[in-house]
Amino acid sequence: MKTIRTVFLKELIDNFRDRRTLVSAMLMGPLFGPILFAFVINLSVEQSLENAEQTLDLPVIGREHAPNLVTYLESQNIDIKDGPESREAAIEAVSLGERDVVVIIPENFGENLSQMIPATVEVITDQANTTAERETRRATRALRGYGQEIAAMRLTVRGVSPMVMRPLNVDEVDVSTPSGRSAILLGMLSYFFLFALLTGGMNLAIDATAGERERGSLEPLLCLPVKRDHLIFGKILAACFFMAISLSLSLICFHFVLRFMPLQELGMTPNFGPLIVLIAWLLLVPFAVVGASLMTLVASFTKSFKEAQTWVSVVLLAPTMPILVVSILQVRPSTELMFIPSLSQHLLLVDLIRNEPVNMLHVVASVGSTLVVGAVLTWICARLYRREGLLG
Amino acid sequence: MIVVEDLHKSFGEVKAVQGVSFKANDGKITGLLGPNGAGKSTTLRVLYTVLKPDSGSASIDGVNVVEDGLAARARIGTLPHGSGLYPHLTARENIAYYAKLYDMDPAIIDERVQTVVDQLDINDFADRRTKGFSQGQRTKVSLARSLVHGPQNIILDEPSNGLDVMATRSLRDLIRQLKKAGICVLFSSHVMQEVAALCDEIVIIAAGQVAIHDTTDGIRNATGCEDLEEAFVKAIHMVEAVE
Numbered sequence: 001m002k003t004i005r006t007v008f009l010k011e012l013i014d015n016f017r018d019r020r021t022l023v024s025a026m027l028m029g030p031l032f033g034p035i036l037f038a039f040v041i042n043l044s045v046e047q048s049l050e051n052a053e054q055t056l057d058l059p060v061i062g063r064e065h066a067p068n069l070v071t072y073l074e075s076q077n078i079d080i081k082d083g084p085e086s087r088e089a090a091i092e093a094v095s096l097g098e099r100d101v102v103v104i105i106p107e108n109f110g111e112n113l114s115q116m117i118p119a120t121v122e123v124i125t126d127q128a129n130t131t132a133e134r135e136t137r138r139a140t141r142a143l144r145g146y147g148q149e150i151a152a153m154r155l156t157v158r159g160v161s162p163m164v165m166r167p168l169n170v171d172e173v174d175v176s177t178p179s180g181r182s183a184i185l186l187g188m189l190s191y192f193f194l195f196a197l198l199t200g201g202m203n204l205a206i207d208a209t210a211g212e213r214e215r216g217s218l219e220p221l222l223c224l225p226v227k228r229d230h231l232i233f234g235k236i237l238a239a240c241f242f243m244a245i246s247l248s249l250s251l252i253c254f255h256f257v258l259r260f261m262p263l264q265e266l267g268m269t270p271n272f273g274p275l276i277v278l279i280a281w282l283l284l285v286p287f288a289v290v291g292a293s294l295m296t297l298v299a300s301f302t303k304s305f306k307e308a309q310t311w312v313s314v315v316l317l318a319p320t321m322p323i324l325v326v327s328i329l330q331v332r333p334s335t336e337l338m339f340i341p342s343l344s345q346h347l348l349l350v351d352l353i354r355n356e357p358v359n360m361l362h363v364v365a366s367v368g369s370t371l372v373v374g375a376v377l378t379w380i381c382a383r384l385y386r387r388e389g390l391l392g
Numbered sequence: 393m394i395v396v397e398d399l400h401k402s403f404g405e406v407k408a409v410q411g412v413s414f415k416a417n418d419g420k421i422t423g424l425l426g427p428n429g430a431g432k433s434t435t436l437r438v439l440y441t442v443l444k445p446d447s448g449s450a451s452i453d454g455v456n457v458v459e460d461g462l463a464a465r466a467r468i469g470t471l472p473h474g475s476g477l478y479p480h481l482t483a484r485e486n487i488a489y490y491a492k493l494y495d496m497d498p499a500i501i502d503e504r505v506q507t508v509v510d511q512l513d514i515n516d517f518a519d520r521r522t523k524g525f526s527q528g529q530r531t532k533v534s535l536a537r538s539l540v541h542g543p544q545n546i547i548l549d550e551p552s553n554g555l556d557v558m559a560t561r562s563l564r565d566l567i568r569q570l571k572k573a574g575i576c577v578l579f580s581s582h583v584m585q586e587v588a589a590l591c592d593e594i595v596i597i598a599a600g601q602v603a604i605h606d607t608t609d610g611i612r613n614a615t616g617c618e619d620l621e622e623a624f625v626k627a628i629h630m631v632e633a634v635e
Binding site for chain 2 (some may be wrong): 002003007008010013014015017018120212215216217218219220221222223224225226227391
């Protein structure tokens with residue numbers, strides 16, 4: 001026990017002084033998630049606002065040539081504004097990004113319309129400008145709508161039912177609900193937490209074998225009258241400690257980030273108060289044992305710190321696999337699934353944030369099985385640490 | 393006292409050590425001399441128990457290194473080849489870490505660390521982090537670290553590698569001090585002059601076997617060469633001729 005404590009404390013001091021560990025444990029892991037999350041949320045808020053009918057300001061040149069069209073557009077929640085003086089000015093303004101879209105109604109519009117010559121309406125837009133895309137789509141849709149209305153009237157006048165123009169009636173039914181959408185986003189959340197947790201202990205896990213070997217400090221360490229098992233336990237424990245810190249920071253960070261997110265607009269009311277943060281920490285922290293021992297295990301097969309980093313980065317993706325499969329298959333939480341580390345943490349966390357009751361049996365199964373898997377992996381690490389080949 | 397008896401160790405096809413036997417006494421400096429790849433490091437690694445011999449035995453103060461590795465390791469201080477330090481810890485912290493792992497009484501650790509710091513004359517940089525230390529400074533700290541528990545036996549694997557003239561001299565002085573204190577010093581080298589300048593007894597190893605084990609004068613007599621380097625070369629040829 002004393003050896004484990006000595007090694008543990010030394011690793012803490014050593015790593016708190018190591019900028020590389022500090023950056024990955026205190027900055028990278030905890031911040032990566034919230035930043036990406038904020039980005040994704042803002043993107044979906046923007047998209048959902050597109051569906052909500054919002055008044056569109058549309059600059060039009062030559063509105064006096066088509067008073068009926070203007071009335072129609074205004075009925076479609078489009079506010080007609082005066083456009084630039086000329087077509088050239090409009091093209092320049094759009095290409096410079098000063099305006100997103102400009103509609104030009106030529107002088108002969110009314111004349112062509114009455115003579116049943118297709119009347120041209122120009123929509124000046126910049127396809128490369130993604131923000132303009134949405135406004136352009138709305139403007140063209142409204143213009144087509146006006147065209148169809150006139151076509152229908154013309155047919156009616158000739159005693160033909162306008163229905164002949166509509167052989168098909170394509171009806172799209174969108175069944176996505178705000179809570180379904182939030183489930184996907186919340187699924188991302190649990191991965192961010194596990195990612196932050198793993199990054200926190202990455203350097204320590206690599207250092208236990210590959211790092212010590214590369215530095216030449218492994219051989220003198222193994223010459224000491226201590227059990228190798230105790231050395232590796234102390235090191236894995238230190239990695240767990242850093243992972244726990246990283247997880248805490250990540251949770252706290254999200255707690256604040258979510259406050260400033262327009263989640264209500266997406267119909268999401270995630271529950272992420274201080275108590276939930278604490279419970280989430282308790283649910284997630286057992287995974288540190290699995291993460292630390294798995295990374296140590298992977299690193300022990302490598303020859304150098306660099307090589308270890310490459311392989312251990314793969315481990316960072318490991319917890320996504322079960323989460324991904326479950327998101328695709330839309331599996332509901334069940335007791336059997338609680339025996340799979342990372343998946344069980346994910347499912348419990350989603351329930352927790354959705355404010356659904358968390359099944360205590362599931363919690364026990366998740367924590368218990370995760371700790372057992374961690375213990376088995378730690379035992380394998382200890383076996384490998386006893387090998388002669390360890391010195392490379 | 394270190395006793396090695398008929399040690400064998402192979403790595404796959406490569407027979408690194410084939411029947412090495414020798415004895416290193418307390419209060420004596422014993423040099424393990426041989427060309428690169430002769431089996432010096434393998435022999436020493438068996439002694440400080442990071443390798444298990446295929447056959448044969450070795451003991452430290454009568455404790456068998458295979459049967460009771462933990463107790464054997466407690467009786468030695470080691471400076472393995474290319475010893476590294478923890479760059480984020482100060483020299484003093486590096487030494488104290490080992491003192492704790494040697495399970496020393498916490499009350500005397502600070503005092504013992506100061507003793508070895510004085511002994512190796514590293515007061516000037518004892519409280520600096522070891523990142524960026526010169527090879528000489530690193531070797532001194534590594535050596536201090538392996539002496540902190542006051543072992544009866546010291547095993548050094550090519551300690552003078554990468555050291556400049558002054559550092560080599562102070563290393564030699566230290567080894568002589570240890571000898572005076574009645575400690576059993578065993579060190580390996582491939583530099584004849586160094587071994588000749590220091591050792592009471594020399595064990596010349598070639599191709600995994602002991603070519604000659606004698607005092608410097610004994611080796612001169614046995615090979616009939618006045619010059620030690622000539623004697624060294626001759627001894628090695630003798631083994632290779634048998635092979």
